[in-house]
Amino acid sequence: MNKPEMIRYLLDEASTHLRHLEEQRSQFCSVLMAVVAGILAFGASDSSPHRDLVGYAIVGLGLFGVLLSWRQNEKINYYKSLADSYVQKLLATNSDCSDLVGHQKEVRRVNARRYLWINRLPTGLFWLLLHVAIVLLGSRLVLLALGTTH
Known part of the structure; x- marks a missing residue:
């Protein structure tokens, strides 16, 4: 395996790992939202004597989500920079990379047209x-529950 082939292989590995991390983050968020919705549906009714506990649980899940999302963002940013460095190394080898460069330009053009100003904001920020x-929702529930019991 020559140097350009090796760099392409490493680029493919970094890109695959990057997609895996983004999918993992998305799946985690889906599960978290389902759990929060379930807690709200069964535990936050007016007749529930433990609405403050429901709020604490939601705050805890939200804080866990913030920390996990933050960590995932760090990993994703690492693998993005790694993939970018492999692209630069591949371009430096003077091998035929027209397909790679053309694909990058097309993706950027489509994203710029499709998402206009929002594509400038990092995806991790939305997560x-x-x-x-979720933390604020749980905090509100705790405050409401404590306000009605005293």
Whole structure:
């Protein structure tokens, strides 16, 4: 295996790992949202004597989501930079990379047209804001529960 083939292989590995991490983050978020919805549906009714516990559980899940999402963002950013460095190394070998460069340009063009201004914001920011919203929802439930019991 020559140097350009090896770099392409490493680029493929980094890209595969990057996609895996993004899929993992998405699956985790889906499960977290289902659990929070279940807790809200069964535990936050007006007749529930433990609404504060429901709020604490939601705050805990939200904080866990914030930390996990933050960690996933770090890993994703690492593998993005690794893949970018492999692309640069591949370009430096003077091998035929027209397919790779053309694909990158097309993806950027489509994303810029499709998402306009929002594609400038990091995806991880939206995930973090979602988990922060869960924390705020749980905090609101705790405050409501404590306000009605005293």
